[in-house]
Amino acid sequence: MSEARDSQPESPALAMVLFSAGPWRIGIEARWVGGSRRAAADGPGEAIESLLGLPAEGSRTGPCQTLSLKHPEGGRALRVGEPVALAEIPISRLHRLPSLIAARIGLRGARALALADDGQAVLIFDPSRW
Amino acid sequence: MSELTLDQVLTQSREAHKDTVNADEPTVKLVVFALGDEWFAFYGHHIREVLASADVYFIPGCPPSLEGVINVRGDIESVIRLNDMLHLPDSAGRSGSNILLGRVEAMASGIRVDRVIDVLEVPQSKVQAPPANLPDHLRPLVLGILSLQGRPVAVLDLDRIFSDYARGLG
Numbered sequence: 645m646s647e648a649r650d651s652q653p654e655s656p657a658l659a660m661v662l663f664s665a666g667p668w669r670i671g672i673e674a675r676w677v678g679g680s681r682r683a684a685a686d687g688p689g690e691a692i693e694s695l696l697g698l699p700a701e702g703s704r705t706g707p708c709q710t711l712s713l714k715h716p717e718g719g720r721a722l723r724v725g726e727p728v729a730l731a732e733i734p735i736s737r738l739h740r741l742p743s744l745i746a747a748r749i750g751l752r753g754a755r756a757l758a759l760a761d762d763g764q765a766v767l768i769f770d771p772s773r774w
Numbered sequence: 775m776s777e778l779t780l781d782q783v784l785t786q787s788r789e790a791h792k793d794t795v796n797a798d799e800p801t802v803k804l805v806v807f808a809l810g811d812e813w814f815a816f817y818g819h820h821i822r823e824v825l826a827s828a829d830v831y832f833i834p835g836c837p838p839s840l841e842g843v844i845n846v847r848g849d850i851e852s853v854i855r856l857n858d859m860l861h862l863p864d865s866a867g868r869s870g871s872n873i874l875l876g877r878v879e880a881m882a883s884g885i886r887v888d889r890v891i892d893v894l895e896v897p898q899s900k901v902q903a904p905p906a907n908l909p910d911h912l913r914p915l916v917l918g919i920l921s922l923q924g925r926p927v928a929v930l931d932l933d934r935i936f937s938d939y940a941r942g943l944g
Binding site: 665666668696697698736739742743744745747748749750751754757759763764765767 | 848
């Protein structure tokens with residue numbers, strides 16, 4: 645896992661682990677992640693796309709990592725797409741899901757949004773709801 | 775030098791505004807917009823801003839009518855399309871479209887429209903009750919009808935639209 649520091653980090657910030665699910669960027673609080681290691685596309689762990697109900701990962705060809713999640717009901721392995729990065733996200737960039745998105749999004753555990761430096765939207769999940 | 779008198783100028787001004795403002799009658803502000811070939815309006819107090827353009831970031835796991843989110847000076851707002859709810863053909867990709875930023879109590883969202891026709895103040899009496907022959911799908915959403923430039927304009931209930939959308943319609 646690489647460490648990606650946002651330019652000019654503001655304070656306070658939240659440590660997040662960012663990764664990919666298909667073309668999308670996903671984040672979870674770093675406190676839920678015990679570790680990570682490189683993995684094959686069909687390697688160990690549940691695929692993030694399957695967990696979230698996103699389109700199947702069959703076409704995934706890029707590198708993957710397996711995250712060890714500290715789930716309240718026991719450890720859990722989650723296979724995610726690279727790049728995987730540890731980032732300090734200023735809380736000023738973290739936003740509650742807009743009300744209509746919160747009502748209509750069909751992805752379990754979606755809690756917030758962050759806008760990255762490049763303007764890309766990062767969907768933040770709460771693993772305790774997985 | 776003009777040969778007009780002050781009386782003539784004031785008379786002309788009164789004539790010009792005769793149809794739009796009557797100081798004794800309550801008025802309502804409307805944001806009139808087009809979706810396809812139809813004209814609609816929201817009450818102006820529900821529309822905070824009209825955006826000419828904005829980068830929309832796609833959010834996975836949402837219905838097709840939910841375009842994504844926009845960054846409005848550091849605040850994140852959703853952007854929805856009303857075409858499905860209003861039984862209109864999809865007009866995605868039309869050039870010159872606008873986003874209306876709407877807010878009703880706790881709910882807020884951007885609403886994609888094909889173009890903004892006008893933002894105007896009209897006498898309240900110009901907004902008539904919805905006609906009896908209004909299509910069933912529009913009946914709960916339309917607060918009234920007015921005529922603008924010879925065309926019917928349906929004034930939509932943004933509160934109802936947001937709550938119906940949140941419940942899964944559209």
